Amino acid sequence: MDDLAQDLADFIVASPTPYHAVAEVVRRLSAAGFVEQPEAGPWVDGPGGRYLVRDGTVLAWSVPSDAGPGLSMRIFAAHTDSPTLKVKPNPDVGAGGWRQVAVEVYGGALWNSWLDRDLGLAGRLALYDGSTVLVDVHRPLLRVPQLAIHLDRGVNSEGLHLDAQHHLLPVWGLGAPAEGDLLEFLAGEVGVDADEIAAHDLVVHDVVPPARLGEEEELLAAPRLDNLASVHAGIGALLAAAGTPGVVPVFVGFDHEEIGSGSATGASGPLLETVLTRLAGGFDARGAAFATSRCLSVDVTHAAHPNYLGHHDPGHRSVPNQGPALKVNANQRYATDAPGAAAWRRACRDAGVPTQVFVGKNTVPCGTTVGPLLATRLGIRTVDVGIPVLSMHSARELCGVRDPGFLAAAATTFLTDLQP
Template sequence: MMESPLVPHTQIDFNENLLRFLQASPTPFHAAKNLADQLSRAGFTQLQEGDAWSLKPGGRYWLTRNDSSIIAFIYGYSPLVESGIRMLGAHTDSPCLKVKPRAELNRRGYFQLGVEVYGGALLAPWYDRDLSMAGRVTYCDEQGNITSELIDFGRPIAIIPSLAIHLDRDANNARSINPQKDIVPLVLQLPADDSPVPGFRELLQAELQRSNPSLAIKQVLDYEISLYDTQPPALTGLQNDFISSARLDNLLSCFIGLQALLNADNKVSSLLICTDHEEIGSASCCGAKGPMLQHFLERLLPDTETRVRTIERSMMISADNAHGIHPNFMDKHDENHGPLLNRGPVIKINANQRYATTSETSAFFRLLCNQVNVPVQSFVARTDMGCGSTIGPIVASEVGVKTIDVGVPTFAMHSIRELAGAADSWYLYQVAKAFFTYPNAPLARVVIAQ
């Protein structure tokens, strides 16, 4: 569990808190819990989806779904149908390796784990890293109840060794990676006398009870476990110009959204949503393509006409990392749209609506950046290359809210370790804070002018 950070007053404070959050959030489950813990300490009230709600202006609330997606909401005093809701969305998941249900592999004296690739992971950087494991374990307790607990081994317990260059002379030229047989973590040397070793579920139970001896675990029934790099996040570069870490895509945006919301006032209504499963299409009960946000808005505003009018006066900032122009691969970018690190957040545009940005939402964001003296850039993919997507088009099409896609420029996206600018996190935070804070921000008079 990470400690509650102080309200950041400088870029250094902000990034130090960000590094702590990244380190404490190896999986979407841990990220959602850390977000929830900070909200609770800030006076937000937890809502249970199975309970009746009585939401009131001036209230601050949060709820989770699947322990991996979270909504936080400030119910402003201004009537919703007049002010709308200012929304910021991000996602809690990142590409990684997930342990299979029957994971145990005993081969040539070594205990290994079968894993499945989650999302569009860049696989080569996973070799020769000190890996740990974390996630959620579901078990039956001594009373027959099914309970779930988060687990984090927190120490190096696995590694995927490279094949020596002597045995693969083409490794630097034309090597492909087979995810079934080439990315198999090594966990344990088997005893020479062939004595039995615990199964993976037994290892999980032992670790849970080691970290919390009071748990009465009768049997581990199932798990969702991911591997992660134990190298801690860091400020990198001769002058600490960069942030180097796993899961910058997209925990960086989750953290920015949280800190901005914690500094919001209660004059207008503000909402943060961080969903799971974006990296695999968002099609789940807790993904952006699922009904989580829609259910919340329906319960907040049961009357259809009032809800539609409120959504018409609302806006969503979809915050997800953008591709910074790589100095070694400049030809991978459109020559007029290559964002630079530490030069401000990026407005992401795609003519085919892979990003949800429109001229109205882009104009609003640019004006807001001008108001807080933050530089702003734009990204358009090369016309002859494919373009990724975000939760932005999904929320825009499912909810009907006007949306802009923005993000911090990043190198090595979907690698086990990504790189962003140390100034850009602070820049985007300033804009997000203004979005949630200024009662007379240009949202009402530019984007929703009637």
């Protein structure tokens, strides 16, 4: 468990953006012998492990030696993106003698969690020749400064009120802003000509490394646990399940889940359906294959907050280090049904992994996941699960060190389960 928690921490550090997460996933898959399936190239049949990349989304699968049309698939679905602050196309702004960076909020971020943190900058630069270059300034570069209490005497009694347009702009130096400053700096970081940069996808990220905490170091504090903890477990489960006869294990990490999944690389797009149709042996064969397949939608869930227990259902609280939680919602905000729950419980039992159940309080609306989207689009039975975390959507979140290992073990069993 300790080794896996450290490996998760290393994975998170290597993955400040979805593009970096995909690159790290590809590095691990390639080291295990997986080969790329170009999306625009001819489809390669036959046994073996393959992966396909589109921007911040990655799919990977392992075809067994006994594969044939209509073979069942076991799918692990997660997402690579996290709430953050994204740099605007024209980034160079400033006021009052400060140089700042223009940003907009990506996803449902807890705005206050980005205040007074040492922030790096990462993403991709798109060049005029059609290529892209990854960049990661993994050192203190930016900071979103909070107003001193002397100038906002009511902040503790009346609450913090932030305007995303004016109060979330990070500073990164002194002086007057000049057009092209930030891109000139980034060009120097990656060794390209600034004049060749046509566009960019850049976000800020917390540069404080993940850390164990607690008397027994039983907790892990880290950025982007939502949802890199699931991506990490999914890749580990896929590699462990590769080559299992009688089933095709599949992993997918989608981008854009935090903003609704409605994109060419999101869960509402056609990418996964296209790949699964090909794996099933074509459109005519996919009906039988999809009918016997199962999908595990994996995203973090809410740990019971000791300071706000009234926000949780008293009979369905999730606690760190007691196993990943089965996520259930009567209105199908989570895709779990009874047969899907039974399949998950069987996987946990066979793997020797504890599990719990999360149900939201009736008066507190719950979030949702890619699970209902995939179940609706594909008609494949889907079950939602996730490890419990505190401070979800904060710049830094908290989980139990044992839960990533529990999740990987149960997911491996789920991906290799041949029961109908």
